[in-house]
Each structure stands twice: as structure tokens, then as C-alpha cells.
Amino acid sequence: MSRPPTRQPRILIGSAAVALTLLMLPLAGMLQRVPWSTVLERLSDPAVTDALRVSIVVSLWAAALCVILGLPLAWVMARVDFIGKNVVRAFVMLPMVLPPVVAGTALLFALGRRGLLGQWLDRWFGLTLPFTTAGAVVAATFVALPFFVTTVESGLRQHGESLDEAAAACSANPMSTFIHVTIPSVRGAIGAGAALSWARALGEFGATVTFAGNLGGRTRTLPLATFLALENDPGAALAMSVLLMTVSLIVLIALRGRWGMR
Numbered sequence: 674m675s676r677p678p679t680r681q682p683r684i685l686i687g688s689a690a691v692a693l694t695l696l697m698l699p700l701a702g703m704l705q706r707v708p709w710s711t712v713l714e715r716l717s718d719p720a721v722t723d724a725l726r727v728s729i730v731v732s733l734w735a736a737a738l739c740v741i742l743g744l745p746l747a748w749v750m751a752r753v754d755f756i757g758k759n760v761v762r763a764f765v766m767l768p769m770v771l772p773p774v775v776a777g778t779a780l781l782f783a784l785g786r787r788g789l790l791g792q793w794l795d796r797w798f799g800l801t802l803p804f805t806t807a808g809a810v811v812a813a814t815f816v817a818l819p820f821f822v823t824t825v826e827s828g829l830r831q832h833g834e835s836l837d838e839a840a841a842a843c844s845a846n847p848m849s850t851f852i853h854v855t856i857p858s859v860r861g862a863i864g865a866g867a868a869l870s871w872a873r874a875l876g877e878f879g880a881t882v883t884f885a886g887n888l889g890g891r892t893r894t895l896p897l898a899t900f901l902a903l904e905n906d907p908g909a910a911l912a913m914s915v916l917l918m919t920v921s922l923i924v925l926i927a928l929r930g931r932w933g934m935r
Contacts, residue, residue, distance in 0.1 A: 700918070707915055708908045715912040723890055724898035724913075728875055731806065731894055735813035735874035736867050742814075743821040743870070744863065748855065750822065751829035769819045773879020780812055780884040808885035809892045813874035820873050821866035828862025829855070865928045872924040876917055 708715070715721065750762060768776055784791040784802045794800040802808040856863070878896040885892040887901070895913055902910035 703911065703914060703918075706907075707911045711908065712912045712915065715906075715909045716916060718909065720889070721895075721898060721909065721913060724893050724895045727806070727809070727890065727892065728894040728896075731809045731813050731881075732871050732874040732877075734810045735817050735877075736871035738810070738814045739818050739821040739870040739874075740863065740867050743818050743866065744825060744856075747822045747825035747829060747866075748851065751826045765822055766819050768816045773816070773877075774883050776816055776880040777812060777883020780808075780815060780880060784808075784811065784884075803884055804886040804888060804892065806885075806891050809881050809894065812880040812884045813877045816877050816880050817870035817873040821870040824866035824869060825859060825862045828859040828865075831862075832858050868924050868928055872921050875920060 716725075746765065750758070750765065755761075771779075781788065781803060783789045784794070786792060786795050786801055786803065791802060794802070802811055875894075876896055877894070878900065881892065881894060882897055882900075887893050887897045893901075895917060899910050899913040899917070902913065
């Protein structure tokens with residue numbers, strides 16, 4: 674006996690349609706204004722290619738740092754029980770919801786020449802981060818790191834500890850287990866986290882402009898160049914916006930089911 678079709682509440686469907694319209698309407702408005710016939714020409718402009726180069730360098734370094742620093746942190750959050758773990762997790766995720774200008778301000782007062790740590794970096798090593806490419810990398814890493822950590826932590830929790838326990842039963846030392854068992858078991862989550870953190874770093878704006886400035890050839894990334902172009906060359910701004918949106922969309926579609934969907 675076949676089951677009768679489930680009736681869907683129309684008010685929920687209507688509300689969902691409104692929400693979807695709210696999300697897609699701005700994008701549609703942008704796309705219909707893009708000068709498609711000159712997009713490639715505008716993207717090949719030296720100022721745009723220079724900003725793209727800086728963006729690629731900064732975002733790749735940021736993604737690499739997210740993997741190097743985030744993998745141990747994700748393992749600790751998934752495998753180690755300690756007092757105040759929920760508070761630590763809140764701080765890990767804070768950059769995801771922190772206003773970008775606040776993130777940049779925090780970095781400036783922590784790593785600036787007179788900052789909490791920055792003054793000692795300058796005094797001991799002559800290292801100055803604000804208004805440098807390295808500073809842009811730090812800013813991008815700060816906002817992108819939570820995306821990597823939460824993705825990999827979720828992967829570690831999903832796979833459980835059975836493989837780690839089996840390796841321990843075979844007398845494998847903890848570090849060997851981490852390298853040869855734990856990491857391979859969550860390589861998909863690591864790849865997804867790296868891609869998400871890279872995409873987030875590529876689109877970073879507020880923390881970068883506050884902490885690293887907007888210096889051509891050094892810290893002017895594609896989002897910053899887009900903001901500048903809005904005043905003088907809206908067509909170029911639209912072309913760069915389409916490029917950034919396309920990259921983000923490709924990453925999200927490629928990673929469907931790996932982040933926020935399980």
C-alpha cells in the first residue's frame with residue numbers, strides 16, 4: 674500500500690523562497706551589471722593582475738599556515754578532554770563572527786610595533802608585521818584558521834578513535850600514530866579545510882586593510898583592489914567581484930557534503 678504524499682506547509686515554503694531571494698537577488702543585481710564583453714580585458718589590467726598576484730601569494734601562505742597550525746589544534750579539540758574546552762572552542766571560532774575591522778584592530782595591538790608581542794618582535798628580531806606582505810598573511814590566517822580547525826575536528830570526530838586505539842595496541846608511539854594513522858584517516862577533511870581556508874583568505878578584506886594596509890604590490894589584494902575600483906572604475910570592480918565569487922562558488926560546490934552538511 675503506497676503512502677500518501679506528504680503535504681508541505683505552504684508558509685514554510687514561501688518563507689524559504691523569500692530567504693533564497695534575499696540571498697540571490699544581490700548577486701543577480703551584480704551579474705546583470707557586469708560588462709561581460711570587456712571582463713577579460715579588465716582582468717588583464719596590470720593593477721588587477723598585480724592585486725591577483727598578491728592575493729594568490731597571501732592566500733596560499735595563509736592556507737599553508739592553517740594546515741600547519743590548525744591540524745594539531747583540531748586534534749587537541751577532538752581528542753583531548755580538558756577543563757574549559759568549550760571556552761577554548763569559542764575562542765577558536767571567534768574570528769568567524771568577529772567584525773573584520775575588530776580583528777584587524779586586535780592584530781594591530783597585538784603584533785604592531787608597540788603591540789603586546791609586536792614590540793618584542795621588533796626589538797629582538799627587527800621584525801615588523803603591519804603594512805607588509807607578511808602582515809597580510811597573518812591577517813588572512815587569523816580569519817581563515819577557524820574554517821580549517823572546525824572542518825578537521827568534525828572529520829576526526831566522525832572517524833572516531835578506533836584506528837588510533839588499534840595502532841596503540843600494536844605498540845605504535847603516539848606521534849607515529851598521528852602521522853601514519855590519524856592524518857591519512859582524515860585526509861579528505863584536511864583537504865576540505867585547506868580549500869575552505871584558502872577561499873576565505875582569498876576573500877579577506879577588513880582585517881587585512883586594518884592591519885596590513887592597502888599598499889600596491891605588497892598588501893593590496895584583490896578584494897582591496899575591488900573596493901578601490903568601485904569609485905573610479907565600477908566595471909573593473911564588477912569583473913573582480915565576479916572572479917572572486919566564481920572561485921568561492923567552485924570551492925563550495927566541490928566541497929558539498931564535507932563542511933556544514935553532515
